[in-house]
Amino acid sequence: MTQPPGLNLRGAVDLTALARPQSVPAAAPGDGGAGPAGGPLGSGVVVDVDEAGFEAVVQQSLTVPVVIDLWAEWCGPCKQLSPVLERLAEEYGGRWLLAKVDVDANPRIAQAFQAQSIPMVVALLKGQPVPLFTGAVPEQQARQVIDELLKVAAQNGVTGTVAVGDADAEQEPQPAEEPPLPPLHAAAAEAFERGDYEAAAASFEQALAESPADAEAKAGLAQARLFARVASVPQAVAAGLAETAASDPGNVDAGLAVADRDLFGGHVEDAFARLVELVRRTAGDERAAVRTRLLELFEVVGVDDPRVARARAALASALF
Structure with missing residues (x-):
């Protein structure tokens, strides 16, 4: 500082x-x-x-x-x-x-x-x-x-x-104690605190394997994967990917990386719009990969968020 x-x-x-x-x-x-x-x-x-x-x-x-x-x-x-x-x-x-x-x-x-x-x-x-x-x-x-x-x-x-x-x-009255986290959720939280996002993701994956309806584990897994991806890309490389995405809007690798950083930085609608546009520009396996990433980012933001609802509508239009 x-x-x-x-x-x-x-x-x-x-x-x-x-x-x-x-x-x-x-x-x-x-x-x-x-x-x-x-x-x-x-x-x-x-x-x-x-x-x-x-x-x-x-x-x-x-x-x-x-x-x-x-x-x-x-x-x-x-x-x-x-x-x-x-x-x-x-x-x-x-x-x-x-x-x-x-x-x-x-x-x-x-x-x-x-x-x-x-x-x-x-x-x-x-x-x-x-x-x-x-x-x-x-x-x-x-x-x-x-x-x-x-x-x-x-x-x-x-x-x-x-x-x-x-x-x-x-x-001030003391708030009631929150119930302890399930063991795998607690392990994931500890991994987040020490910056080990891969370990956090592994804990959430195991939680989902044991309970596929665990919504918190699903959202936590999406967050852990996002953090891991962003942390794995050096700043200089990220800058180059941003330039590539700007000059070549159909570049899937660059578009996915920039969307991750947009969402990580709080630019939710920018991230969603970028991926919806990539869906429009791609086909086959590339389109499937972009759609999967977009759905994962929906989990990070929260499926009840109004921006997610708008992006889902835009995605449906792009697909069909």
């Missing part, structure tokens, strides 16, 4: 409008969200933030580093990254605050940070944004970035902490 001198990023991202009080109602007490605009964020090291509570985040960043996780419910990589960030926030014991922002519900915040794809993670120090990373990264890489952020924060006098402890537990 690079640090511009004195964190002089004003002008790169305009946060001033969001830092003013809004007329949007504040989050209800106990829902984990931010308080009223200009008010306290509440207790805990992980909070959900909306546009009404954004000023409180800016104020908090004067004394405590704030890490902002820009995510959405439909984003598969977000679902892998967010639990990693939440676990790290707990582990660091209040040395930084994790503020989670649903970009679909809060588009002005996403626009302010010029978010082109998600997950996107940025920090606020003394009210100024510091880019951290885009896309799902392994836990070790996220930890290294946050350690560097804390060094930068200390250099700029931002060394406060978020209040944690028994007092917080007394103020």
Whole structure:
């Protein structure tokens, strides 16, 4: 992570409008969200933030580093990254605050940070944004970035902490414990955390062999395969494939690789449109391979997502 001198990023991202009080109602007490605009964020090291509570985040960043996780419910990589960030926030014991922002519900915040794809993670120090990373990264890489952020924060006098402890537990009811994951799902989750996507896929494949109707295993397998494919292609090679796909729209290998990266980066509709067009341009085994990949990406996004429904209709038109 690079640090511009004195964190002089004003002008790169305009946060001033969001830092003013809004007329949007504040989050209800106990829902984990931010308080009223200009008010306290509440207790805990992980909070959900909306546009009404954004000023409180800016104020908090004067004394405590704030890490902002820009995510959405439909984003598969977000679902892998967010639990990693939440676990790290707990582990660091209040040395930084994790503020989670649903970009679909809060588009002005996403626009302010010029978010082109998600997950996107940025920090606020003394009210100024510091880019951290885009896309799902392994836990070790996220930890290294946050350690560097804390060094930068200390250099700029931002060394406060978020209040944690028994007092917080007394103020907020504790959620009921979630049932443990099935063994193969748990093994896949652990493999995801250490970046071993092939092992994660193998665990989900075994789960499906034992229970073919396991929808979560099917979606998890699609995600694991996507992550493995993206991780296996170096950035320089990916750039070359993007150029090939642009100059030769019928190139199946390039089109599949670029669609993977589009989806991984949150550009869902771009990925779907690219593959539907490839279906139109191909025939035989190539068309079958493209269709199979598109159906797999539907699983990553979620079969109930409206963009999947639209893409299914487009696929049917392309096929028939």
